[in-house]
Amino acid sequence: MCLAVPGRIERIDMRFNGMVRMAKVIFGGISKEASLEMVPHAKEGDYVLVHVGVAISVVNEEEAQKTFTYLKETGEFDELLPENYDAPPSVLAGSALYSKN
Amino acid sequence: MKYLSEYRDPELVGQYLNELHKTVTQTWTIMEICGGQTHSLVKHGLLAMMPSGINMVHGPGCPVCVTPLNLIDKAVYLAEEKRVILCSFGDMIRVPGSKKSLLEAKAGGADVRILYSPLEAVEIAVSNPDREVVFFAVGFETTAPANALSVLHAERLGLNNYSILASHVLVPPAMAAIMDDEEARIQGFLAAGHVCTIMGIHEYEPLVEQYKVPIVVTGFEPVDMLHGILMTARQLERGEAKLENQYTRVVQPDGNPDARAVIEKVFCVSDREWRGIGTIPTSGYEVRSEYAAFDANVKFDVHITKAPESSDCIAGQVLKGLKKPHQCSQFGKSCTPISPLGAPMVSSEGACAAYYHFSQAASEELQEA
Numbered sequence: 001m002c003l004a005v006p007g008r009i010e011r012i013d014m015r016f017n018g019m020v021r022m023a024k025v026i027f028g029g030i031s032k033e034a035s036l037e038m039v040p041h042a043k044e045g046d047y048v049l050v051h052v053g054v055a056i057s058v059v060n061e062e063e064a065q066k067t068f069t070y071l072k073e074t075g076e077f078d079e080l081l082p083e084n085y086d087a088p089p090s091v092l093a094g095s096a097l098y099s100k101n
Numbered sequence: 102m103k104y105l106s107e108y109r110d111p112e113l114v115g116q117y118l119n120e121l122h123k124t125v126t127q128t129w130t131i132m133e134i135c136g137g138q139t140h141s142l143v144k145h146g147l148l149a150m151m152p153s154g155i156n157m158v159h160g161p162g163c164p165v166c167v168t169p170l171n172l173i174d175k176a177v178y179l180a181e182e183k184r185v186i187l188c189s190f191g192d193m194i195r196v197p198g199s200k201k202s203l204l205e206a207k208a209g210g211a212d213v214r215i216l217y218s219p220l221e222a223v224e225i226a227v228s229n230p231d232r233e234v235v236f237f238a239v240g241f242e243t244t245a246p247a248n249a250l251s252v253l254h255a256e257r258l259g260l261n262n263y264s265i266l267a268s269h270v271l272v273p274p275a276m277a278a279i280m281d282d283e284e285a286r287i288q289g290f291l292a293a294g295h296v297c298t299i300m301g302i303h304e305y306e307p308l309v310e311q312y313k314v315p316i317v318v319t320g321f322e323p324v325d326m327l328h329g330i331l332m333t334a335r336q337l338e339r340g341e342a343k344l345e346n347q348y349t350r351v352v353q354p355d356g357n358p359d360a361r362a363v364i365e366k367v368f369c370v371s372d373r374e375w376r377g378i379g380t381i382p383t384s385g386y387e388v389r390s391e392y393a394a395f396d397a398n399v400k401f402d403v404h405i406t407k408a409p410e411s412s413d414c415i416a417g418q419v420l421k422g423l424k425k426p427h428q429c430s431q432f433g434k435s436c437t438p439i440s441p442l443g444a445p446m447v448s449s450e451g452a453c454a455a456y457y458h459f460s461q462a463a464s465e466e467l468q469e470a
């Protein structure tokens with residue numbers, strides 16, 4: 001219900017006699033229309049989060065990195081895992097579930 | 102796909118799980134608010150992979166599940182008796198009312214349409230000037246801007262055949278109601294990332310203060326979820342209770358002011374009945390009187406008597422995190438996604454449906470192995 005998906009703005013058009021900013025947004029291979037009224041500064045090439053036909057946020061590239069670096073920065077994860085490290089069995093079970101999706 | 106597949110990378114998932122296993126030394130009960138997050142936890146098998154000390158309980162965050170029974174009956178009445186074109190999101194159409202769902206009304210000849218966006222309903226109103234079009238506007242704060250925008254579009258276009266049947270619920274008052282329940286045992290919350298995309302994070306500060314629980318605003322992908330759970334677990338292990346934001350790539354601290362301005366223009370805060378929970382003060386939106394012409398509740402003066410819920414369904418306890426779906430005696434027996442007794446079995450984001458699909462997949466996997 002609150003699903004919102006990131007996609008890239010390919011083209012911006014004005015609609016309804018120039019009153020409404022709409023965009024063609026590409027999600028993987030699919031393109032869909034989205035209203036840009038809630039993200040007035042979004043421009044072509046930006047990634048926006050689209051929920052039920054309305055873009056609600058522009059994805060911040062710099063902030064996006066934080067999820068990838070959090071473990072390293074907080075220093076509690078030793079990055080240099082030995083090859084063939086002993087992953088907890090739950091992790092391995094997890095990847096099996098992944099391949100099913 | 103950019104900003105999607107990276108957050109499903111099994112290796113990164115493994116690293117986060119590993120860190121979580123190292124962090125957790127005792128049992129912590131954490132509630133994820135949003136049904137989208139429940140669905141993600143279950144679908145990606147994260148519940149089974151996390152340390153046993155992380156006890157995830159599932160919150161009321163499925164707007165479809167908490168929409169009151171009599172509102173569904175009202176939508177069915179509008180479609181069948183008033184012959185309006187009744188539009189909504191797919192999940193909403195399948196929820197059973199006291200007699201039938203909108204889907205059953207459609208099968209009986211009513212004009213019920215499943216849409217992706219409320220803006221499409223406005224287009225339907227434009228192309229059907231001699232029909233009334235009603236959008237059954239359910240949702241949390243995330244969906245409120247789009248529903249409000251549909252009203253503003255209809256106004257700009259000068260339409261007089263478009264209205265919304267609003268069933269809007271708000272997250273922070275529900276969290277307070279959950280914590281005020283004397284049986285509550287939640288020690289930390291994952292706040293719903295897309296709700297905060299609109300509203301920002303500051304309205305959670307009083308909850309952290311009052312209930313002394315960590316609240317971490319969290320995204321929806323597997324890595325986001327584990328990151329949010331790890332941040333919560335680290336706080337709990339250190340004895341802290343802070344508001345943190347995991348989903349910074351999307352959620353600004355102030356949310357989206359343009360979206361909030363649209364909400365405020367069309368909606369005002371009101372008390373709301375939550376299906377299975379009861380009335381929670383100031384926990385919803387209703388259409389402002391200035392926009393009464395677009396409010397289906399005003400436009401069609403329909404009074405539907407309140408129907409009782411199925412007495413076997415413990416959805417209220419499930420929605421408050423007091424019980425898990427499989428602890429319900431009807432789960433998977435008389436209640437399945439094909440013939441649901443309660444709303445949490447309908448929407449794929451309802452906790453009961455998520456558990457049902459997961460248990461099916463898990464038993465298939467066991468059979469294959």
Ligand code: SF4
Binds near residue numbers: 413426430433
């Ligand atoms: S399993 Fe069905 S009957 Fe039981 S709580 Fe969930 S929706 Fe209600």
